[in-house]
Amino acid sequence: MKITMKKIFFTLLVSLTGLMSYAQNSSEDQPPFLKTKKLPEFTILQTDSTWFTKQELPASDFTIIVYFSPDCGHCQHEAKEMMAVMDSLKNSFILWVSYREMADIKGFAQEYGFFNHKNLKVGRDPNYGIPSFFQVKYTPYVAVYDKKGNYIKAYEGGVEMPELLGLLKEYKQ
Secondary structure, three states, X not given: OOOOHHHHHHXXXXXXXHHHHHHHHHHHOOOHHHHHOEOOOOEEEEOOOOEEEHHHOOOOOEEEEEEOOOOOHHHXXXXXXXXXXXXXHOOEEEEEEEOOOXXXXXXXXXXXXXXXXXXXXXXXXXXXXXXXXXOOOOOOEEEXXXXXXXXXXXXXXXXXXXXXXXXXXXXXX
């Protein structure tokens, strides 16, 4: 069997074209948060009927976004665990967001003491922007950003607090 330079060139060309197509499709399939690596724009209706946007985020070492459902058992566990370590999260701003009814969100926030913490906001995302941006499949969904609004890590299905605190300690240095 005689292999010519044309056959070798053609085989390489087809292989490279296939690889380039795969790479392009892979990046197109990525959720928006992996494409931009920046905090998303958002408009959250808070429990007091005021709006909270990205532009109003206070300066902090980290921004943590938690997308949740008030009736989700894992979300309830996440809230309880996070409230237990709020002293360790005092340099982080935490935003709990849901799409559920405001009465359910407010009840959840009251039950877990969210209103006792100045570095925590909670509300409803009526435009479904947060779950779309992160392509949330499971709750709780936790996304962590640094002080410049750069993506650090996301946890689908929640995160154990020792792991979260370890991540924050690692990135603060």
